C-alpha cells in the first residue's frame with residue numbers, strides 16, 4: 082500500500098513539506114498525488130477523531146446485522162444505499178458472513194431510540210428478512226488508535 | 241571515619257562520574273517533559289519473540305546455559321552474520337553470547353588491554369569505551385571525528401595516533417551519537433593502515449541493522465584480511481528492540497574469544513536464559529521485524545533532518561542508528577546551555593554533544609526513537625525556543 086495514504090490516515094495534519102521529507106519525494110509530487118487521490122475519491126475529507134465514550138450525552142451506538150434478500154438487478158446495492166440515507170446510520174458494510182448480509186452501525190440518543198429506529202425503519206424494509214441488534218458498551222480501540230489511557234513512556238534517559 | 245576514596249582501586253578513581261546525570265535528574269523530575277533523549281527503540285520486542293521467552297518460562301527452562309551460550313543460539317548467530325553481512329564464524333569457537341553488547345565490549349577490552357596500553361577511541365562516541373579502558377589500566381587516546389568528514393574516522397587521523405603502545409582501535413559505526421556510518425570504501429582505508437600494524441579492532445556493530453543508505457552495513461570483519469584482527473560486538477537491543485533482555489555477543493578469532501569466555505565465565509557464568517530462547521526465535525524469524533522498524537525509523541529520520549535544516553541548523557545527514565546530531569553553534573550557546581535552557585524553557589530534553597566527548601561541543605544528540613506525533617510536538621517547541629533566543 083502507498084505509504085502516503087497510511088501516513089495521512091494516521092495524521093491528516095501532516096504538511097506537504099513534512100510528507101515530502103519523510104517519503105523523499107518532491108513537494109510538487111506529493112501535492113499532485115494528494116490531488117489525484119482526492120479526485121478519484123480515495124481521500125474523501127478530514128474529520129476530527131473523537132472518543133465518544135468521553136463525550137457527555139453522546140448517546141448509544143449499536144451494530145445491527147441485517148439479513149437481506151438480494152434484488153434482481155442491483156443485488157444488495159440498492160438496499161444498502163437506501164439504508165445509508167438515514168442520518169441515524171453511521172456505517173453500512175456488506176459482509177461475507179454466515180447468517181447475515183449487511184452490518185449497519187446506528188447511533189441514537191438511547192437504547193429505546195435505537196430499538197425503535199431498527200424496528201420501524203430497518204425491519205420494515207421489504208427485502209430485510211431479519212435483524213439482530215448488538216449494543217456497544219465500551220470502546221478500546223478505534224481507527225487503529227488505542228483509547229485506553231496511554232501508558233507513560235517508561236524508558237529512562239540513557240546515552 | 242573510613243576514607244573510602246583511599247581504599248579504592250586506583251583505576252576506578254580515575255573514572256569520573258558523568259556530568260550528564262545532573263541534567264537527566266532535572267528532566268526526570270519535570271512533569272510534561274517531551275523527551276528526545278533516549279537511546280533505545282520505542283518499539284516493544286516483536287510478539288513472537290516475547291512468546292518464545294514466555295514459552296521457555298512456562299516449560300520451566302530456568303537453568304544456566306553453557307558459558308558461551310546455547311549451541312543453537314550460537315549457531316543462529318553464525319548463520320545470521322553469514323546471511324546478512326557475509327562473514328563466517330564458527331559457532332563452536334568464534335561466538336560468545338554476552339549480557340548485552342556492553343559486556344562484550346568490557347570483555348574485549350579487559351582481555352586485551354594491559355596497563356599502559358593505548359586504546360584509540362574515535363569521539364564523539366558511546367560512553368563506555370573510555371572508562372572501560374581506564375579500568376583496565378589502559379590509556380584512552382581520543383581521535384576527534386569531524387563534521388567535515390561526516391564524523392568518520394579517516395586513515396590519516398588513525399595513522400597519526402598509532403604508536404608502538406597502541407593495542408586496540410575502537411570502531412563504533414554506525415555511530416551513537418552522530419549517526420555516522422563507515423561505508424566499504426572508508427573501511428578499506430582504515431584496513432590499509434592497519435595492515436602495517438599489529439592492532440586489534442573492536443568493531444561495535446550494535447546499530448548494523450539501522451542503516452539507511454543505499455549500501456547495507458558492511459562489517460569490518462568482511463574487509464580483506466581484517467577478520468583475524470577484529471572482535472565484532474553486536475546484540476539484540478537495537479535491531480530487535482530487546483534492550484531490557486540484556487543480550488549481545490562477540491565474534492572473533494578463536495584464541496581471543498576463548499580468553500574472553502574465561503572472564504565471562506567467572507564474572508557472569510552465562511547470559512540470561514530466557515533472553516537466549518527469545519533471541520533464537522528473533523534470529524530465525526525476525527528479519528521482517530527488522531525491516532519494518534528500520535523503514536519506520538527512516539521516515540522519522542528524514543522528517544528530523546529536514547526540520548532541523550529548515551530551522552536553520554547545520555545538520556549532517558546521519559545514515560545510521562536513530563539519532564541526528566545537529567550543530568547548534570549558530571545559536572551562540574554551548575551544548576550544555578542549549579540543552580539546559582531548552583528543557584527549562586520548553587520542557588524538551590535532548591542530550592548535549594559533550595556527553596559523548598569534548599569534541600561533541602557545539603552539537604546536540606536528538607533521538608528519533610519516538611512516534612511521529614511526539615517528534616512533531618518536540619520540533620515545534622524547539623522552533624519556538626529558537627525564536628525566543630533570537631529576540
Ligand SMILES: Cc1ncc(COP(=O)(O)O)c(C=O)c1O
Pocket residue numbers: 240279339340341342343366412415416444446474475476477483486487488
Ligand atoms: C554504540 C553502542 N554500543 C553498545 C551499546 C550497548 O548496548 P547493549 O548492552 O544493550 O547491547 C549501546 C547502547 O546504547 C550503544 O549505543
